[in-house]
Amino acid sequence: MSSVNIKNVRKNYGNLEVVHGINLEIEDGAFVVLLGPSGCGKSTLLRMIAGLESVTAGDIEIAGRRVNDVHPKDRNIAMVFQNYALYAHMKVRDNMSFSLQLAKRPQSEIDEKVGWAAKILNLEPYLDRYPRELSGGQRQRVAMGRAIVRNPAVFLFDEPLSNLDAKLRVQMRTEIKELHERLKTTTVYVTHDQIEAMTMADKIVILRDGHIEQEGTPLDVYDRPANLFVAEFIGSPSMNLLKGDVTAHGVQLGDGTVLPLPAAHRARQGQKVVYGIRPEHLMLGAGAKARVNVVEPTGPEMHIYAELGGQEICVVTQQRVAPARGSAIEVTPQLDRVHLFDAESGKSLA
Numbered sequence: 001m002s003s004v005n006i007k008n009v010r011k012n013y014g015n016l017e018v019v020h021g022i023n024l025e026i027e028d029g030a031f032v033v034l035l036g037p038s039g040c041g042k043s044t045l046l047r048m049i050a051g052l053e054s055v056t057a058g059d060i061e062i063a064g065r066r067v068n069d070v071h072p073k074d075r076n077i078a079m080v081f082q083n084y085a086l087y088a089h090m091k092v093r094d095n096m097s098f099s100l101q102l103a104k105r106p107q108s109e110i111d112e113k114v115g116w117a118a119k120i121l122n123l124e125p126y127l128d129r130y131p132r133e134l135s136g137g138q139r140q141r142v143a144m145g146r147a148i149v150r151n152p153a154v155f156l157f158d159e160p161l162s163n164l165d166a167k168l169r170v171q172m173r174t175e176i177k178e179l180h181e182r183l184k185t186t187t188v189y190v191t192h193d194q195i196e197a198m199t200m201a202d203k204i205v206i207l208r209d210g211h212i213e214q215e216g217t218p219l220d221v222y223d224r225p226a227n228l229f230v231a232e233f234i235g236s237p238s239m240n241l242l243k244g245d246v247t248a249h250g251v252q253l254g255d256g257t258v259l260p261l262p263a264a265h266r267a268r269q270g271q272k273v274v275y276g277i278r279p280e281h282l283m284l285g286a287g288a289k290a291r292v293n294v295v296e297p298t299g300p301e302m303h304i305y306a307e308l309g310g311q312e313i314c315v316v317t318q319q320r321v322a323p324a325r326g327s328a329i330e331v332t333p334q335l336d337r338v339h340l341f342d343a344e345s346g347k348s349l350a
Contacts, residue, residue, distance in 0.1 A: 002063050002153035002186040003028045004049060009058035011044055011210075019044055020210045021058070026203075031180050031187045033197040036207035037233070042190045043158055045207075049188060050079050050156050063153055078147035079156040082163060084139045086131040086146075092118075093127040096145045110149075117145040120179065137168045144179065155180075157189040161196065173199055194234050198222065206230055228346035231276050231339060237303060240282065240313045242275040243343060251275045251340075253309030257288050262338040266349045273349065276339035279303070279316040287332030290315075292323045304329065 004026040011019035019041045026032045034042040047053040049060055051072035059066050067075050086095050093114060094101075100110045118124045121141040131139055140160060147155060157176070161169045177200050180187055191197055197204050198218045205215040206229075214226040225231035231239045242259070244251040246267045250258040259275055267273050290306040290313060297303075302322065304315040306329060315331055323329055340349040 003061075004154060004186060004188065005059075005061040006045070006049070007059045007061070009045070009048065009060060010056045011041070011048060011053065012056040017056075018210050019048075019056075022210075022212055024205060024212065024215070026186060026188060028186055029184045031177070031189065031200060031202045033189045033191060033201035033204050034207060035191060035194060035197040035204050035233075036213075037192060039209075040207040041210040042192075042207050046156055046158055046188060046190045049154070050077055051075055052079075076153040077156055078150050078152035078154075079158065080140075080143050080147050080160050082159045084131070084143045084163075086139060086142055088131055091128055091130055092123060092134070092142050092145075095131070095142055096123075096127075096149055099146065099150050113149040113151075114145075117148040120148070120182065121145050121175075135168075136164050137172055140164065140172060141175070144176070148179075148183070153186065155185050155187040157187065159191055160189075161191075161193075169196075176200065195236065198234070206233065224348075224350065225276075225339065226348055228274060228276075228341050231341065235278055237279050237314045237316065239276050239278050239339070241341075242277075242309060242311050242313070244273060244275055244309070246271045246273055253311065255309045257309040259288060259333060260335055260338075262335050262340070264350065265340050267340050267342075272343040274341040274343050274346075276341060277333045277337060279314040281334045281337035282313065282315045282331045283334065284315065284317055284319065284321065285330060285332055287330045290329050290331055292325055292327050292329060294325065295322050297322070306331075 006022055006024040009019060009022045010017060034045060036042050044053060048055050055068050060068055062075055096114050096117060097110045118127055121144060123141055123145055126134060126138060161172050164172060173196060201218055203215060204218055204221050206213045208229055214221055214230045221230060222234050242253060244253045246269050250260045251273060252258050288308060290308040292306045294305040301316050301318055306313055342349055
């Protein structure tokens, strides 16, 4: 079993604490994404798992073994970095086999493992090239191949796609997910890109300021955000968040516009709340009046940015409509998709 258990882990730099008592269980074979904005502690946590950063307090266990004081090379992990970290003077074959050569493995075993990894990653035609002769995506595959040949208990990825263009990122996301499906190796993946997290993860762990805000499957955190931070961070375009007061008739916005309440909620009359509704769950039709600011055609969808109750909203529709700037539209929220949050604490009132 190659599970990873993080127990009340803290990290201090002098008097500054950047990771605050994190508890996290990563099951054997899982693909877990640590997601959050820059400075939230996700890379620091990954580096503590790898042994590249010391643990100030708490325990990290890999496959049931406490590894706080175990050297990185003895943790049976493999890490893929953002900058590939390839040896420029070595050919692809030698880059991939370097760790096995250091371990003085038999040449027959090295050739077998490199050939196996090259076949999985479609690198067979490039084994005798230098890194400078490869594209960014091919270099990233070499870095992954170097990790694969070690047959580690855990893969650690630190924002590996950040240096690639948009099209290549999409391709590499698919390749990394397919690789995980094939190998079933426990994987911890760090990114600030919520699209990467949603498309690749079995479980997403959302961090902010060294704390875990929410963890769950991609659809769990998308459909049931625990608080305002998660609601706004997950989704593109982000969730519409409208401030208002709960009345007997619904949530009243600043200009008197009233939005209907979902049947299941814990809001009390008079409470200040934030009314959340994702852009794709706002329907065009009879409802609250909004004034159009901008229309963005994306091809499959139209993104309509408008003002509702003095607050900006976005409507995503597949209808081929393009209302003029300044014109009025009417929108109706899907009631079973409405989220309510307490305005003071930011916590969900579902």
